[in-house]
Amino acid sequence: MASTLREVILPLYSTLVRTHLEYCVQLWRIQHKKGMDVLEWVQRRAMKMIQGLEYLFYEDRLRELGLFSLEKRRLRGDLQAAFQYLKGVYRKDGEGLFSHVRSDRTRRSGCKLKEGRFRLDTRKKFFTMTVVKHWNRLPGEAVAAPSLAVFKARLDGALSNLV
Numbered sequence: 001m002a003s004t005l006r007e008v009i010l011p012l013y014s015t016l017v018r019t020h021l022e023y024c025v026q027l028w029r030i031q032h033k034k035g036m037d038v039l040e041w042v043q044r045r046a047m048k049m050i051q052g053l054e055y056l057f058y059e060d061r062l063r064e065l066g067l068f069s070l071e072k073r074r075l076r077g078d079l080q081a082a083f084q085y086l087k088g089v090y091r092k093d094g095e096g097l098f099s100h101v102r103s104d105r106t107r108r109s110g111c112k113l114k115e116g117r118f119r120l121d122t123r124k125k126f127f128t129m130t131v132v133k134h135w136n137r138l139p140g141e142a143v144a145a146p147s148l149a150v151f152k153a154r155l156d157g158a159l160s161n162l163v
Helices: 006-021 033-048 058-065 070-086 121-125 127-137 148-161
Strands: none
Touching: 006 033, 033 058, 033 070, 070 127, 070 148
């Protein structure tokens, strides 16, 4: 590439590369760390090409550019899908997808989800199981959002505070 300016690399990466890295990721979900590292390497390399950020650590580069790692973006997409299921957007399809905790003693929000217990490790990788742990950690104002747009904004604030 002839230019390494932020104004050139970032839009090109976002439209041409990241779309391929994230295509249907909620469906084919990467199970192994090695596969996730390979995809993350592509983003690392693209962010390292930006002039002035070459010598920063990867996390500092992302923070400087206002981006999330691909792992956080996958989590963001999963939590958005869970929000839509829980708020009734996919009422027919997701009717029994999640189990709610029925208790008044929940902190942060009244919409907590119950984690299932399984003997086999294969079920621990299912969408419904991976989302529950992160959903229960979300702040109450994010969970109680009235719309998806408000939820996305509040979720981005919560994810930016995550290490």
